[in-house]
Amino acid sequence: MTASEFGRVDDDGTVYVKTADGERPVGQMPDASPEEAMAFYTRRYDALALEVDLLHKRVNSGVLSPDEAANAVRIVRAQLVDAHAVGDLAGLSARLDELGPVIATQREARRAEKARKSVEAKEQKEKLAAEAEAIAQGRDWKNGANRLRELLDQWKQLPRIEKAADDALWKRFSSARSAYTKARKAHFAEQDEKRDAARVVKERLVKEAESLVGSTEWGPTAGAYRDLMRQWKAAGPAPKGVDDELWKRFRGAQDTFFGARDEANAALDAEFAANAVVKEQLIVEAEALLPALKDGSGDLDAIKRSFRDIADRWDEAGKVPRDRIKDLEGRMRVVEQAIRKVEDEQWRRTDPEKSARADDMVVKLETAIAEAQAKLEKARAAGDAKRIKELEENLEGRRSFLEMAKRASADYR
Incomplete structure (x- = not known):
């Protein structure tokens, strides 16, 4: 007979588990030793113990709902009743009993959480209704409509609360939306009336703009057109189709006047064309300084004096056509920058x-080379071939560095 605290193995290989109600057989292994038989059924117990332990952790962590937890406990408890395993089955059952109060507490917490969310939902709906009523009192016709749509989406996402309270809050919210929509429609009807008034004003402005088309008083007339433009903007929009046609006439009058002014300016530019010829010649003269400047064959001070003389004559040459300013000044700037770079x-x-x-x-390098040369002479005198090779390589490297240092020093002369 082989026995343990929670079970034993009979001579015929029958394995028994000890319970509070006495022994009960859990299986038979006639061809195995008592130790092997006992080990087989204790491993089954270990598996059950692990399952109970995992269930304990899951229930206590709250990952299971109370109903899911209670159902899981029932399933595992049923496995313990006639479990073919050897071990402290009563202890496992006691551990399952411990979960009862935990599940009850979690269930109560769920009920409290549901009640809290209901209160929060009511508070949120009251806020939504209040905001909708505030929007209905305002006159923000674009953002207000968008915001009311957002509030409606938020309302739909909230859970229903007690019916009477939910119906009353919805009535407030819906009434506010209806009032806003009615006021918005009235506003746009009023806007239509204003557009008709704007049409009258813009028709007058178009006639004034067209009357100024032939003026050659460029400055005062340009100012008059700017004033008409300010009035145009202040008048507000006319009905869409009419507004586009009136703007086309108004803009056409402006374009005609400013086109004539541009032609007059072009005539002035033609007068400045001769100045551009002079400045082109001066640029050629200035650019002729660049080769000597770049290859270093010229005297920098002399080049600077020549450029200053060219610059003085440049200023005396006068204005050039506006479309030539950027090109001519850019070429002169290239020469000036090249001189500054060389400086x-x-x-x-x-x-x-x-x-x-x-x-x-x-x-320092010359001193180091002299010292290395002296050491090399000593090594040769001693016939130290290894030392001779090291010193010759060292000297070769230092002489190379010396040449580079001398070239760098010469650059500053």
Whole structure:
């Protein structure tokens, strides 16, 4: 006979589990040793214990609804009644009993949460109704309509509350929407009347604009057109089709006048054409300074004096046609910037601080090379082939650096 605290194995391989009501057989394994038989059925118990433990955690975590939790407990408890397993089945049943109060508490919490949400829904609907009533009292015809649609969408997403309260709040909300829609329609009817009045004003402005078309008093007439434009904007919109036609006539009168003014200005530009010829010649003269400037063959101070003389003559040449200003001034600016760039580069090359650093590097490298040369002579005298090779490679590298340092130093001379 082999026994344990919660079960035993009979000589014929029958396995028993001990319960509060006595022993009951859970299975038979005649071809296995008592230890193997007991181990098989205790593993079954372990599986049940794991299932109870997992259920404990899920119920306590709240991931299951109270109804789902109660149903899961019933299923697992039924598995324990005639479980073919050896272990503390009574203990597992007790652990399931512990879940009863937990589920009851969760159920009560759910009821309280539902009641709270109902209160919140009522408060939200009261706010929506109040906001709808405020919009109905206002005159924001565009944003108000959009906002009322948003409020209606929010209303539909809220749960229903107690019927009498829900019906009363809906009546407030719906009445506000209806009042707003009625007032909005009245507003746009009034706008139609204003558009008719605007049509009368714009017809007068069109006639005035057309009467100024032939004027050659460019400044005062341009000012008059600006004044007519201000009045046009202040008049507001006329009926759509009429407004477009009146604007076409008004704009046409403006275009005719300003077109004539542009032609007059073009005539002035023609007078300035000779000045443009002079400035083109001066640009050619200025651009001729660039090659000597770029290859360094010219005297920078002399080039600067020549450019200043050209610039003085440029100013004396006078105005040029407006469509030539950007091109001519841009070419002169290129020459001016090139001179400034060379000035900046010359300054950088003659920078005393950088020159001193370059000279110092040359001195240090020459000293290091002399020391390495002395060491090389000693190594040769000693016949140290390895040392000779190291020093020769070292000298080759330092001499290369010295050449670069000398070139850098020369750049600052």
